[in-house]
Structures are given as C-alpha cells and as structure tokens.
Amino acid sequence: MSEAQERTTQRQDNEREPIIRVEDCSVVFGRRAQQALEMRRSGKSKAEVERETGSTIGVLDANFEVWPSEIFVVIGLSGSGKSTLLRAINRLIEPTEGKIYLDGEYISEIPSKQLRQVRRKKIGMVFQHFGLLPNRTVLDNISFGLEIQGISAEKRRKSAEDTLDMVGLQGQGNKLITELSGGMQQRVGLARALATEQEILLMDEPFSALDPLIRRDMQNLFLDIQGEVKRTVVFVTHDLDEALRLGHRVAIMKDGEIVQLGTPEHILREPANEYVERFVEDVDYAKVRMAESVMVEPKEVAYTGEGPTVVLRRMRQAGLSHIFVVDRERHLVGLAEAEEVARLVERNERELGAAVDEDAPRVGRRTPLREVLPLFVDDGDAPVAVVDEGERLAGVIVRGSLIAGLTTSTEPSEEGGEDFSGVGNREPSEVGSGDAVERGRQG
Amino acid sequence: MMALLQSVPKLPIDNWVNGAISWIIGHFGGAFDVLNSVIEGVVSLLSFVLTAPPALLMIVLLTVIAFFLAGWRMAIFTVVGLLLVVSLGLWSDTMLTLALILAATTVCLAIGIPVGIVAAKSRRLEEVSLPILDLMQTMPAFVYLVPFVFLLGLGAGPALLATVIFATPPAVRLTMLGIQQVPRETVEAAHAFGATPMQTLFKVELPLSLSSIRAGVNQVIMLSLSMVVIAGLVGFEGLGKPVVTGLQQLNVGLAFEGGIGIVVLAIILDRVTRGIGRGGKTSKA
Numbered sequence: 001m002s003e004a005q006e007r008t009t010q011r012q013d014n015e016r017e018p019i020i021r022v023e024d025c026s027v028v029f030g031r032r033a034q035q036a037l038e039m040r041r042s043g044k045s046k047a048e049v050e051r052e053t054g055s056t057i058g059v060l061d062a063n064f065e066v067w068p069s070e071i072f073v074v075i076g077l078s079g080s081g082k083s084t085l086l087r088a089i090n091r092l093i094e095p096t097e098g099k100i101y102l103d104g105e106y107i108s109e110i111p112s113k114q115l116r117q118v119r120r121k122k123i124g125m126v127f128q129h130f131g132l133l134p135n136r137t138v139l140d141n142i143s144f145g146l147e148i149q150g151i152s153a154e155k156r157r158k159s160a161e162d163t164l165d166m167v168g169l170q171g172q173g174n175k176l177i178t179e180l181s182g183g184m185q186q187r188v189g190l191a192r193a194l195a196t197e198q199e200i201l202l203m204d205e206p207f208s209a210l211d212p213l214i215r216r217d218m219q220n221l222f223l224d225i226q227g228e229v230k231r232t233v234v235f236v237t238h239d240l241d242e243a244l245r246l247g248h249r250v251a252i253m254k255d256g257e258i259v260q261l262g263t264p265e266h267i268l269r270e271p272a273n274e275y276v277e278r279f280v281e282d283v284d285y286a287k288v289r290m291a292e293s294v295m296v297e298p299k300e301v302a303y304t305g306e307g308p309t310v311v312l313r314r315m316r317q318a319g320l321s322h323i324f325v326v327d328r329e330r331h332l333v334g335l336a337e338a339e340e341v342a343r344l345v346e347r348n349e350r351e352l353g354a355a356v357d358e359d360a361p362r363v364g365r366r367t368p369l370r371e372v373l374p375l376f377v378d379d380g381d382a383p384v385a386v387v388d389e390g391e392r393l394a395g396v397i398v399r400g401s402l403i404a405g406l407t408t409s410t411e412p413s414e415e416g417g418e419d420f421s422g423v424g425n426r427e428p429s430e431v432g433s434g435d436a437v438e439r440g441r442q443g
Numbered sequence: 444m445m446a447l448l449q450s451v452p453k454l455p456i457d458n459w460v461n462g463a464i465s466w467i468i469g470h471f472g473g474a475f476d477v478l479n480s481v482i483e484g485v486v487s488l489l490s491f492v493l494t495a496p497p498a499l500l501m502i503v504l505l506t507v508i509a510f511f512l513a514g515w516r517m518a519i520f521t522v523v524g525l526l527l528v529v530s531l532g533l534w535s536d537t538m539l540t541l542a543l544i545l546a547a548t549t550v551c552l553a554i555g556i557p558v559g560i561v562a563a564k565s566r567r568l569e570e571v572s573l574p575i576l577d578l579m580q581t582m583p584a585f586v587y588l589v590p591f592v593f594l595l596g597l598g599a600g601p602a603l604l605a606t607v608i609f610a611t612p613p614a615v616r617l618t619m620l621g622i623q624q625v626p627r628e629t630v631e632a633a634h635a636f637g638a639t640p641m642q643t644l645f646k647v648e649l650p651l652s653l654s655s656i657r658a659g660v661n662q663v664i665m666l667s668l669s670m671v672v673i674a675g676l677v678g679f680e681g682l683g684k685p686v687v688t689g690l691q692q693l694n695v696g697l698a699f700e701g702g703i704g705i706v707v708l709a710i711i712l713d714r715v716t717r718g719i720g721r722g723g724k725t726s727k728a
C-alpha cells in the first residue's frame with residue numbers, strides 16, 4: 001500500500017506530464033470548415049457562421065490539460081459543444097484541427113488499428129443514455145469491453161463479477177438490462193467502463209437522465225469508487241451543482257469555446273465574464289445547497305439592553321456556549337461567548353455590550369454551503385448566524401446541524417456520511433489553494 | 444398543342460431493350476444455360492428431399508415444428524390443412540412450391556441482408572438503392588418474365604429469378620431500417636471500447652436489429668408465395684400449375700383447389716416464421 005503510494009507520488013513528481021493534452025482543437029460539422037473557422041475567429045457569432053456557411057462549429061480552439069487522477073468537468077448549456085469536445089478526445093468525432101496527446105502520445109493521426117488499441121487500453125467511456133445492449137444480461141454487458149479485446153469467457157466472467165460488486169449490483173448479474181431501473185442501468189454502464197481498467201474515463205452526462213435522488217446516489221458511488229482506484233476523469237454535465245461537487249477543475253463552454261477554466265471556487269468567486277456569472281447565478285443558486293437548508297432555530301437569543309446575569313443564566317439553562325444578540329426587531333447585532341458574559345457578571349457590569357462580537361461571521365439565507373464550510377474550518381465551534389434580507393436573524397448553523405444537513409442530502413443512500421466526507425475531504429485543500437494544477441496532482 | 448406534342452420524337456426504348464436482349468443471348472447464352480441448370484438442380488434436389496419421406500411423416504414433422512414455434516392452435520391447423528392438401532392430391536405440388544420458396548428466400552436474404560447492411564451505413568448507396576427497390580416492387584412481373592424466359596427457358600430458372608426480384612426489397616429495407624434504428628450511443632459505445640467494424644456489426648448492430656430483420660424474412664417468404672402463380676405461368680410445376688390450368692380451361696374448381704393449397708402453405712409459413720422471432724425471445728428470458 002505505502003509502496004504503491006510512494007510510487008505514485010514519485011511519478012507525479014518526476015513526470016510533470018499531463019495525461020491528456022488538447023491543443024487548439026476545433027471541430028466543424030459541415031463542408032466549408034476552414035471558411036467557417038475563419039469567420040468565427042474574426043468575430044462572427046456561431047449562429048451567423050451557421051447561416052452563412054451552413055456549417056456548425058462544434059468546438060472552437062479548445063486548449064486544456066488534464067492531470068493524472070484529476071476529475072475535470074466540462075459544463076455548458078445544451079449545444080455548447082461539450083459532447084463534441086469529449087468525443088474529440090477518443091476521436092469518436094474527428095477534430096477538424098488541433099492536436100491531442102494521451103500520456104504524451106500523439107493520437108490525432110494514428111491509423112485506426114492503433115486507435116482501437118488506445119481505446120481498448122487507455123480510455124473508457126460512460127454515456128448519458130447508457131448505450132447498453134438490451135439483448136444481453138448485466139454480466140454480459142459489463143464484460144463487453146473485455147470481449148472486444150478477445151479475453152477468454154472465463155476471465156471475463158470473473159472480472160465482470162468483481163466489478164458488479166463494486167457498483168453495488170451483487171446478485172443481479174443474470175438479469176436482462178430491460179429489467180433494471182435507470183439508475184441500475186447506469187451502474188452497469190459504469191461497471192462496463194470500470195471492468196476494462198483503463199486509466200482515463202470519459203463520461204458524457206452520465207447521471208443526467210436519472211432523477212435527482214438517484215443522481216445523488218450515483219455521484220456518491222462514483223466518488224467512492226474514485227476514492228479507491230483513482231482514474232483520470234473527464235466529466236460532462238449541464239448541472240452546476242454536480243460540477244462543483246465532483247470537479248477538481250471545471251471548464252465552462254459557450255458556443256463551442258471554453259470561456260473559463262478553473263477550480264469550483266475560482267469560478268464561483270471570479271466569474272470570468274457575464275456569461276459565466278449568469279450561468280453561475282441562474283443554474284447555481286437554484287440548485288446548489290444553500291445556508292438556509294442546514295440552519296436550525298436558535299434555542300435562545302439575547303436582546304440588546306438585557307443584563308449579563310440574565311443572559312448567562314439563560315445560556316446555562318439551554319447549555320449554550322455562544323448566544324446571538326438581537327434587537328427588538330430581531331436585527332442581528334452580534335455574538336456573545338459564555339466566558340465573556342461570565343466575566344461581565346464577575347465585574348458586575350449592567351450592560352451586555354462589551355461581550356458582543358459584532359464581527360462574528362454571518363451569512364445570507366442563500367449563501368452556498370461551499371462558502372459556509374470554510375468558516376467552520378477556520379473558526380472552531382462558534383455558530384454562524386443566518387440572516388435574511390433585512391439583516392434579521394433567521395437561524396443559526398452549528399457544526400452539528402451543518403453535518404446533519406449535509407448528510408440528510410443523501411437520505412436515499414443510508415450511508416449519508418459519505419457526502420460530508422466527500423465534500424469535507426476535498427474542501428480544505430481547495431480553500432486558499434486556487435491553483436488547480438497543484439490540486440490535480442495532490443488528488 | 445396536340446401537333447406540338449406529336450412532333451416530339453419517339454424514343455426507341457423498345458428497340459434498345461430488344462437489341463440488348465438478343466445481344467446478351469448471343470454473347471452470354473451459355474452462362475445463362477449454366478445458371479438455369481444450377482437453379483433447376485437445387486430446386487429439384489430440395490423438392491426431392493421434401494417428398495422423399497412419406498407424406499404422413501412430413502406432416503407429423505411440420506406439425507411438431509408448428510407446435511413449438513406457433514402453439515397448439517397452429518399445430519391443429521397444420522394437421523388439418525396438410526391432410527386437406529393430401530386429399531386434394533396436391534402434396535407433391537405443395538412440396539415443390541415449398542422447395543422453390545426455400546431456394547428463393549435463401550437467395551433473397553443472401554443478397555438483401557448484406558445490401559441492407561451496407562446501405563444503412565452509406566448515404567450514397569441508400570440513395571441509389573431506394574428507387575431501385577421501388578422499381579423492383581412496382582414493375583409488373585410480366586415485363587421481366589418474358590426476357591427471363593428468353594434467357595433461361597421455361598421452369599424453375601425464370602420462376603426463381605422473378606420471385607427473387609419481387610421478394611428481395613423487404614429484406615433490404617427492413618435490414619437497413621433495423622440497423623439505422625440501433626441507438627447512436629450504443630454503436631458509439633462499441634467504437635469507444637475499441638471494437639472493429641466487424642465486431643460492431645456482429646455484436647451490436649445485427650443483434651439489435653434482429654426483430655426488424657425477422658420481419659423482413661417473414662415478408663420475403665410471403666412475397667415469394669404471392670409469385671407462385673407467376674411461376675406456374677412460366678412452366679414451373681407446383682401449386683401455381685393447377686391455378687393456371689384451371690384458368691386456361693375455365694375450370695374454376697381446379698383453380699380453387701390450387702388456391703386452397705397456396706393459402707394453407709401461406710398461413711403455416713407466416714405463423715411459423717413469426718414464431719421464430721417470438722421463440723427466440725421467450726427462450727432467452
């Protein structure tokens with residue numbers, strides 16, 4: 001185990017090679033490709049180019065690298081070119097221009113026989129609508145990739161069964177695909193890609209066809225599996241919540257172009273342009289989990305003008321180490337700590353004021369949890385106030401409620417803890433790092 | 444106006460075709476003789492095999508097949524229908540027709556399925572083949588029957604060729620349709636896992652278009668049966684013969700008996716070939 005780890009670190013240190021490198025990649029559908037590209041580069045919109053040349057620009061001048069063990073997410077609206085970009089990587093769609101390297105190997109012009117070997121050994125793929133064979137059993141679907149490689153039936157069966165367990169489909173191996181629900185089918189799709197053990201996994205909206213609860217489950221399963229065997233993943237989605245949850249880095253596409261590429265934090269905090277900002281707002285705030293989803297009613301509050309003795313007594317009775325101080329209209333004033341209040345009592349003060357920390361962290365109801373989490377990492381066990389638009393105290397987030405809130409988001413999976421650990425494990429390294437490439441290597 | 448139309452010169456297509464045919468006979472007559480004897484040989488071998496066992500044994504055999512592929516109702520129909528055929532004295536004619544249909548269907552599928560596969564993948568071939576298929580199905584059989592008789596003489600040769608021309612199109616169409624209906628992602632998955640074109644065809648595309656191809660097989664057989672009377676016209680003995688003779692002698696009863704034989708054979712073949720599809724599915728589940 002530790003030996004293997006050592007080897008990986010060594011490799012990461014020595015070879016500063018990305019596992020996927022895409023250089024100036026463009027894909028045009030239609031005849032007058034060159035002309036279309038020139039027009040687009042000289043500033044015409046995708047729609048204009050389409051009208052004038054009849055050609056559609058799928059991807060325009062994409063440049064990026066993916067590092068070993070990284071989860072690289074591509075996100076964008078429908079028709080923005082995500083699937084096309086993904087398929088250019090394994091040449092399911094032949095790029096019109098540009099170079100693609102896998103593991104340092106230039107694959108843009110290798111002959112089809114060699115390309116098949118690359119696909120068999122290096123890149124697996126998972127599809128939005130699963131792409132399974134309905135006439136086969138679950139096991140026969142999972143072993144499809146191995147079958148293509150000409151591996152014997154016996155070995156195929158064995159590794160298919162192992163993979164079956166990995167995706168939680170024990171005992172369902174002999175069912176027909178048509179007997180499974182959508183979520184189950186995608187487990188098979190995932191297992192099929194895992195069974196061939198390629199180091200790169202391309203995933204085209206793998207969970208988009210599933211309903212939200214199942215999607216959560218699948219994301220957790222995916223993170224679990226990824227935690228065991230680290231593959232390099234290029235993951236396409238149109239769901240920002242999913243992108244932020246899974247991605248080490250996120251590329252946002254618009255009309256075939258990558259308009260921003262960075263860590264989830266980077267994209268949320270510094271949207272590169274108006275488009276990203278709108279994307280982040282529109283899609284995000286509706287979907288990403290917000291502060292109000294994990295806040296609880298404050299057990300007690302203190303009012304400005306109350307004396308320290310009364311407040312301390314109330315805190316002791318409720319068992320609170322901190323109490324929020326509000327005015328008559330419930331406007332938040334600050335946070336008082338039990339120790340401070342006790343000190344005022346000792347000094348026989350009449351006013352609570354001196355114990356109130358007016359700079360204590362407060363967040364809005366709709367603040368994404370991603371921004372709430374760091375407050376707890378930095379600041380021990382102090383609660384965080386949630387205020388409404390009028391700065392009135394709406395609720396509080398304490399460590400316990402935050403964890404409880406995060407775990408309830410995975411209700412259906414029962415093993416809710418994963419969710420928190422999934423986010424929590426990755427969060428600290430993301431905070432303040434900002435350097436995506438660094439993170440990719442650490443991951 | 445009429446004068447203007449009359450002044451349009453007549454294209455001598457008739458002369459061209461006639462010329463072409465005599466040219467072909469002049470240069471390739473020998474080859475057609477060989478083709479004719481091959482067809483004659485195959486069809487009579489098949490019918491020999493079918494008529495070699497006693498009729499009752501064959502009926503039992505066919506009934507068992509009908510039972511497994513189409514259920515007990517169809518088994519009863521098979522017994523009754525075939526006994527009726529025997530009592531009408533049409534047994535050997537029926538087997539001869541069955542032999543022609545088996546041979547013709549084999550040729551239709553051997554041509555139709557591969558063409559359908561290629562046409563499904565090539566826009567060009569699809570565009571070229573569709574009007575040709577229309578032509579094959581709408582051109583009256585009599586038009587090509589006569590040149591076939593010129594080239595091959597009378598008997599199984601022209602009967603089989605005419606049947607193949609008329610009955611191949613559904614094999615092409617339904618194979619093409621079946622393959623084009625395979626979900627794009629499923630084919631992509633095969634490619635993404637490094638399948639060769641042949642692997643993709645045999646492991647993904649054909650298995651997933653099987654029900655469509657089966658429907659094609661069924662239609663090929665049905666269309667072949669509808670050519671039985673035409674086969675009778677070009678001198679092929681079989682169930683078409685009593686119909687043709689009956690019509691020539693205005694013996695409606697005789698023609699009717701031949702008709703009954705054709706209908707019995709058609710119903711049995713139809714249900715049994717459909718059963719192959721269902722049988723395949725239920726045996727898996």
Ligand SMILES: Nc1ncnc2c1ncn2[C@@H]1O[C@H](COP(=O)(O)OP(=O)(O)OP(=O)(O)O)[C@@H](O)[C@H]1O
Pocket residue numbers: 029030056057058076077078079080081082083084085238
């Ligand atoms: N085979 C094709 N022929 C012509 N145009 C295509 C083809 N495939 C994709 N396009 C066009 O290329 C552009 C990018 O399509 P792509 O499928 O990559 O988008 P996407 O981001 O994956 O969208 P979605 O979220 O709907 O899957 C679109 O304008 C689409 O119409």
Ligand SMILES: [Mg+2]
Pocket residue numbers: 082083084204
């Ligand atoms: Mg897509």
